[in-house]
Amino acid sequence: MTIDTKPSASSSTSRSFATNLSQERIVLGIAIFLFVVFGITLPGFLDPQNIISLIQSVSILGILGIGMAITIIGRNIDLTVISVMAMSTAWVLYMIGNGTPVLTALLLGYLFVVAVGIIIGLLVAYAEIPAIFATLAMITAVYGFSRVALVDLDLAFLPESASWMRGFGGGYVLGIPVPVLAFAGVALIVHLFLKYTKLGTFVRMGGDNPLRARIAGVPTRPMIVFQYVLSASIAFFAGLLLATLVATMNTRIVNSTMVYDVILVVVLGGVVLSGGRGGVTNVIVGTILIGILLNGMTIMNVSYSIQNLIKGVMLLTAIVVDTYLNPRDEQTSQQGDI
Template identity: 50%
Template sequence: MALKRLSQQGIVFGIFAVLFLAFAIFLPGFATTQNMFTLLQNVAVLGILGLAMALVVIGRGIDISLIAALAVPPGLVLQMVQDGSSLPTALAAALALSLVFGAVNGWLIAYAEVPSLFTTLATGLFLAGLGQAALFKLDVVQWSAGMDGFERLGQGRLLGIPMPIIVFAIVCLVVAFLLRQTRFGAYIYALGDNPYGARVTGIPTRPLIVLQYVLAALIGCFAGLVMAASVNSMPTRIFNSTMIYDVILVVVLGGIGLSGGRGGVLNVVIGTLLIGTMLNGMTIMDVSYSGQNLVKGVVLLVAVITDSFLNPRNEETAQQGDI
């Protein structure tokens, strides 16, 4: 199995290398420093969301509500500041909303034992509806004077490198540390590999599941703040976009098995680089949005089929009901 995982990761990286080289040779303007920064900056938020999804998928779950967590709490920050609240107060409110949202997701999955796919689909719809009905005055929440300075999180540069790229790198390091150097990470891999075995050995699986979804919601909120700072607004209807499929594509294509217990930060980075290169190349070639969705759909289907072969479901997984 370790050889299979290595082969999948190697294959995906090889595809990325070939695609990158082909675009560099045949697409004018692709292999420039400015375009490379643009490529990485455009997929930084997607990569951060991919890390949040990876934390859940490694533990044998899935979080369809991530885009709601991306849009609503950061949108609340912009709306509260626009209405006269201080930035620290607004950030505290968004943090509290994300914590409650993640905890509700985790409780429903861990204690009520509702499958994660249906739980997060329902809670994501609820949070998005709550934002549209009660929290936001307009679909696009605009920047206001009280947010001045905060835009550096998305538009600033450090040593010439755009801040979103640096933020993505920092989140990668933090998640890698959690997964590889802490007991929490070891427990997540054990949970994803064999939930019943993990419970028998004394691992607190239910609180662990709750913590997974809380962390995913917090990371999603942070990604939304980076996104809002990048464009000086929060388009709250992004929940209705296909972005969640892009996040799943990054995770699965990168080599994190949907059966759980496998993968890590490097897989997310590889998946993000491949998707970023593909989207950047199609944009330079002036491929329409519909055409890009068609290509992404085909790639996602191939990735899921490949995952089913390289990470086959075992009898225990079948009894578990997957995700």
């Protein structure tokens, strides 16, 4: 007796339908639904000033999410993005305020984030410390070192002498806020990088199957270091946008829940935690949904604690769904990075 092990057309269609629902399409659908509901029910939601504020805040979150996504696609994670963003940018503002030329301050700030990225990459790739623990420890290390050696301030302000920099984060081009254009630019560049460059292919290969990638000649360890340098660089860029938008950088943001918002937009959008799958579009739709949700809850005067509870439940649900749809393979379990 012969048993037909080939899946039927109907079962294949069902699985394909379920897969499509699990990706960014359903998240985008929910975002559109919430936008319509909030627009109808919440006074002021569709106010042009509110929409601009929403888009600007979403853009910063989305840029950070893209940096986080690069490391997750590479089968790692970077919890230091907020710490790197806040402390490097605050140091740059502090140096400018003390008379350091703007370009010199920017260069020193960038060298700082590159050094942080290299250190994290070495810890993960060569010392083989699980990424979640290495980056968790580096949050405190970056914050503590910066407060002791670089800038011992809770608030670093953009000095009047560099007020022209406000045009970077708070300006408009053809009526479009610069942060939105910056988000679009970063998204396009990273999309092209992941899809069409050899290094982008290496990131995906290393995330999908590290052993096979190594056998194929991919320099997996240096690529991990490279991922963290990219993530830190994008966080620095996001920090400059934020600082020039509001003319200050609050270093206490390091102790906020913002890093969970970044993880949420990445995972909710559909970037697979086990690595190798997902992309920029996933981050974009996740960012749109969370931006609309947070803005709506703010208008409804939902307390900060309740907002955190809702976001926590959403993050947990997204992780459970990701685990169900994309089971952890043996290599991921052995690496223990997430």
